[in-house]
Amino acid sequence: MNVLDISPVKVGGFNYALRYDTIGLARRGNVAELEHTSNEILLSEDYGPQPRLQSVIHEAMHAIIQLYYGGLSDPVLEEGIVTQLSQGWYQVMRDNPRLLQAFIELNEEQNETK
Ligand SMILES: [Zn+2]
Numbered sequence: 001m002n003v004l005d006i007s008p009v010k011v012g013g014f015n016y017a018l019r020y021d022t023i024g025l026a027r028r029g030n031v032a033e034l035e036h037t038s039n040e041i042l043l044s045e046d047y048g049p050q051p052r053l054q055s056v057i058h059e060a061m062h063a064i065i066q067l068y069y070g071g072l073s074d075p076v077l078e079e080g081i082v083t084q085l086s087q088g089w090y091q092v093m094r095d096n097p098r099l100l101q102a103f104i105e106l107n108e109e110q111n112e113t114k
Pocket residue numbers: 058062079082083
């Protein structure tokens with residue numbers, strides 16, 4: 001699947017468009033970035049589908065922290081928390097397809113009743 005097909009990623013009512021910025025990210029030494037001003041998640045084509053998907057989850061967690069906590073005052077601490085939580089969440093989704101399926105079914109049922 002093309003990770004860009006996920007776009008936009010909605011976090012707390014804000015839509016974040018996914019787009020590639022491979023050269024810019026490489027120049028800045030980053031795998032992905034969350035752009036608050038343009039509401040974008042920048043991804044690199046230098047990485048495969050799994051790292052790209054993990055990057056989307058990682059940047060979405062930064063967006064959650066920004067939205068609900070205004071970001072953390074210590075960017076190194078935030079990076080560490082986001083890295084561990086996003087890796088942990090990716091693993092939980094990978095190892096529990098029935099959990100993910102239950103979420104999808106519940107969400108579809110709720111949308112049908114709206
Ligand atoms: Zn990060």
